[in-house]
Amino acid sequence: MARPARIAAGAAAGSGAGGIVGRAAAPDLLQAVEDWQAWLRSEKRASPHTLAAYTGDFDAFLAFLAGHLGGAPSLADLAALRAADFRAWLARRAGQGLAKSSTARALSTVRGFFRWSARRGLMENPILATVRTPKLDRPVPKALTAADARDAVETVGELADEPWIALRDTAVLLLLYGAGLRISEALGLSAGEAPGPGQQALTVLGKGRKQRRVPLLAAIPEAVAAYRAACPWPLPAEAPLFRAKRGGALSPREVQRRVQLLRDRLGLPESATPHALRHSFATHLLGAGGDLRAIQELLGHASLSTTQRYTAVDGRRLLEVYEAAHPRARD
Structure with a gap:
């Protein structure tokens, strides 16, 4: 399957609550993200703290894709991502020393956006379901003397x-x-x-x-x-x-x-x-x-x-x- 052409335009500015100026995404994806945020606020009643966490996770994912793919990604680009692309993102986070729990949350956020997009017929990528969540280290029990x-x-x-x-x-x-x-x-x-x-x-x-x-x-x-x-x-x-x-x-x-x-x-x-x-x-x-x-x-x-x-x-x-x-x- 041929990969969609990369969008060479610079990242458009995000808007709405939780948006980040300079978000690395094409206009159609920007609009989808804003609609997703609105759904999280109104339908899911996400708290401002939760919404900010989801937004930060997803913006970081888009920023990675912009560099990884060579341009601001679109909805078509997300639909065409391969398992290797998702693994490269997870590897980048590991290389940055981010906690596995933080990466597991970020992957959950990305999956949430993909599920939301599929339900609305915007884009779908079944490959994401095959990407494994990082195995979290179980804390060692802390005993008293x-x-x-x-x-x-x-x-x-x-x-x-x-x-x-x-x-x-x-x-x-x-x-x-x-x-x-x-x-x-x-x-x-x-x-x-x-x-x-x-x-x-x-x-x-x-x-x-x-x-x-x-x-x-x-x-x-x-x-x-x-x-x-x-x-x-x-x-x-x-x-x-x-x-x-x-x-x-x-x-x-x-x-x-x-x-x-x-x-x-x-x-x-x-x-x-x-x-x-x-x-x-x-x-x-x-x-x-x-x-x-x-x-x-x-x-x-x-x-x-x-x-x-x-x-x-x-x-x-x-x-x-x-x-x-x-x-x-x-x-």
Whole structure:
């Protein structure tokens, strides 16, 4: 298929909200972009911030094409782009050191314009559907040190203005760090599901309504029992176990605020969150030589690959375990 002739005219000026003077596009494409922006504002009700982000992404794409194709691109030029052209754009962004997340967003923006144009019969390019989105790097979980995690659990009660709330917060953080529960799992417990004195395991309803059995440190049912005894609100079996100050269900946001106060009190890093306590549970088990598949079961991960991210956190300890246990390591 022959490529359309390049438009040698200089880039026309963009107009409308979010337009950039000197946008590198032929008149027909300029008009289409302005109509797309108007649709985003009126039909999609995009916020000014979102519209500015989309516009910046698409203008950068057009600027690349102007240099890549040798002139201001038209709608026909966009329809004739090949996979190699899109890959060249992605390679340019990578060469500029732009984050993969930023490039993934820019590619999503370009796809959005192409879909909009196809629905209106302006132009269509099925090749874009074959271009793969850059694979984003999954963040490595950030765990607290064992000392910081212990201090968080032991200190959180000092932030409360009522004794029963101090006992509640201690019990919640113990479930996150001592049993590896998600915050939604801990706060989703009913009073009837609460572990009692001497109980050694707890059945948890996790993501996808999948149940798992987690062992309990002796301190956890003891802390829950102390909280229940002090709680001023009735705790019937079917009602939420953990209550807010006025008797309603305790919200994740309140637990997050408590941990934020702990960061200030103990000088913990910004990465110290309720979820970081769950990460710490897994990382510290792994560091002590815990089996990865066992930790997967304890955390309720559907895939071992999710749990394997913890190997990047404590790789040094894994090497020590390997050197101590593997027969060939002692040769």
